Amino acid sequence: MTAMRAAVYHGRRDVRIEERPVPDAGPADLLVRVTRCGICGTDAGEYAAGPSMFPVERAHPVTGHHGPMVLGHEFTGTVVSQGADVSDEWVGCRVVSGAGVSCGVCEWCAAGRTNLCARYWTLGLNADGGLAGFVAVPARTCRVVPEGVSDDAAGLTQPLAVGLHAVRRAAIRPGETVVLMGVGAIGSFVLAGLVAARPGRVVAVDVDDGRLTAAKALGATDTVNAVVDDPVAAIHELTAGRGADVVVEASGARGNAQRAARSAARGGRVLQVGLPHEPQTLDLDDLTLREVEVRTTVAHVCDEDVPAALELLTQTDLTRQLLDRVIPLERLVPNGLEAMLTGSVSGKVLIDPHG
16 A cells, blocks of 8 residues: 555646555544545636645645645545554544644634634645545544445535534524525535524525525525526515525625625625625625624534534435535546536535545
């Protein structure tokens, strides 16, 4: 076990399946044989238009990584060895990793907001990740996969944790009307979390009928096609002119931040999940006069959101609803990254590095 196959990002539209040495587990690490690794919009965006976030052209300020990088931050697998400083016995355990690594000592870590750590970095985004046969990962980012949760389901844990963190940030209360704008890549995982929170009503808004049909299957009570109908007018009609208690904007599409704000009720809340590619306009006068609260969310808190995601995966059949395909590593570019860019993917894509 000295070599493995890995998906290595070299630059724009240049991802190569290469042979790489199996990494060594550091003193606080686990060496994991990867069984599934997901790809997301960040991976596809960096493939199509990067590098922007990936430290290929300049060194990452925390990890020091500089140059071609192994992709993959949504992975699960089996522990094959562990570092000398890892106290518990992990070898043989099936695990998932939150992939985000925090320092544990800064003021944000001390407050439990590890996703805002001053030295935060992510495997597969800022250093070599899990889109490979094996990955070395800090043990403290890992959690054991419960019995009965398949490899496919475990591969959904990290994005589901991101969705559940967003739901926590939205502070959903029973009986509230919640609008979710964008039910694509990350939006579908936010929707799964929203449905689990049991608000009074969940309205899904998107431009694609296929995604809206999938949203209904996940538990959305109402859907709005933003191409056919003005989403703000439709939301006000559905709420008898009141507006929604909570509006979650998960698309990052141009103009949607303002649409979300206009869709919120007096005293309501707007949560921004999607990352816009350019600055957005917000009518702060209107927001202020109606006392609409605006929040944002990023990543997840490993200690809270990863266990919650695993628990939800034991209770529901989200794999059937959220998974589009499992492909071998060699098909990553044509059937994974390119398929995402052309819109021919209707759910999560997982890669089997050993398939």
